[in-house]
Amino acid sequence: MKPKIAFTGVGRMGANMARRLHDLAYPITAVFDIHRPTAEALAAEIHAAAPATLAEVTAAADVHFTVVTDDAAMRAIFAPQGDSLLAGARNKIFVNCATLSPGIHAEVERAARTAGAATLEACMASSIPQARDGTLYLMCGGDRSAFECVEPVLKDLSASLRYVGETGRAAQVKALVNMVMNIHTAALAEGLGLADALGLDLGLVREVFSQTGAASRVLQTDGEDMQKRDHACFFSAAHAAKDSAIALDLAHQSGLQLPLAEATLAQYRRLVELGLGGLDKSAIAELTFLGRSPR
């Protein structure tokens, strides 16, 4: 029998994961979002409840997915007192999918244990279409027993599912993936920006890049968007800044200096300061093409 499932944080990723599980006939009993109309719209679409409190969400389901924005939001929904997912959480399991600092996952795990609940971090290295199609790349950290408990549901959400170690490990790997991805995005923006300044044909340049040492996944996902200035958001510049900052915090704690990651973070922070943080990460090209720059 399929477990009852609830989602807390139903932005683009969370909502599409809920839709995917709804398609597969999982009972999605409750959805919650800090922006209530977002939750209500999704609830109507997939026949879920949209409770006013987190305690009601907890009561409504056995397996809880959380896909919130940042560490602060995570601490708020798992608060030890007041309205919280941890109220009446005994024997519930919380699968935490947001890209957060590794430390917060361990913090939430401890709080959940105190409440008699289990947690699993399930970091997603994919984007919105993969959430909708159930083809996420999922990396999990936590107790293996917690992983095995929700493995069938996670398989229905993913094309690739990996258990990478104790709580916090998946977030570390995810931070690394996004740090490198962000650098590649910044690199592509520089390459295409310079190509454009030289009067080269950007279609030709992208084709050459794709067949040489300049090839990358980011070239496939963001190259044409940079050329066409189509920055409809799949993964926001603000998120890119957040994730690069998480990775750099880990680096600094380890005593490492990573100048490329630093330069990339500076570019994404500049986009955010310019009020462009809500655009897709491809918008970094707005900083590297002559005549586009909002400088």
Place this chain on the structure above:
Amino acid sequence: MKPKIAFTGVGRMGANMARRLHDLAYPITAVFDIHRPTAEALAAEIHAAAPATLAEVTAAADVHFTVVTDDAAMRAIFAPQGDSLLAGARNKIFVNCATLSPGIHAEVERAARTAGAATLEACMASSIPQARDGTLYLMCGGDRSAFECVEPVLKDLSASLRYVGETGRAAQVKALVNMVMNIHTAALAEGLGLADALGLDLGLVREVFSQTGAASRVLQTDGEDMQKRDHACFFSAAHAAKDSAIALDLAHQSGLQLPLAEATLAQYRRLVELGLGGLDKSAIAELTFLGRSPR
């Protein structure tokens, strides 16, 4: 009938291109290198002459490949006076394969025209095994007639052959490719260096990178080498520094600031300053792994 061919500059790339054409029964009549024993060894291997002067090289062949180190070497072999490939060069064609600044290609084209010779830039976006196997990625710039004249030979050297425009254009595209490739290399070194500092399994991390937004061609070519510290040279750190500098010169001339390319150049310059410029570009990982760093 196959044209007589000579090579000037028979380092690892030039020598392997010569071997490839020798395998296909092209008459390689002369080879030349500033380091004479290198030329003599190759000459013995492929039954070519190793003349003492550039003028003799010119006289020995119809089609000349040049694969020299840098702009200065290029100016030296195409000097207007003294011993030079341009002595007696009427009706010869020079196919210039080194990664040079775009400006030098135009300069050599003008000098060759004065001498009654034709030139073609044929930039290679590949490495040593591809030179040996005749599977280079070649981008050509110059007069289309010069391109068509040597097209059959170039096809025998390449898996992909492209005419990209007037003289200098191919060098521009090549500089862009290498600029982006170098950034990717620096990015990978940072990602794996941080993964190592965190105690993560680098095999796992590389596998995750390969399936996510962190995927790149450089990950395939350099990832394992960085992990194993195998920096046997395919493309040297010194060359990486040179090529990033060429791209940044173009950027500065265009009024563009490219912070990632700058940070990458600084890393490669540091390797060169540390006396590690002769190692493969993967050696940049020596700067980003704890306990390796020669700082």
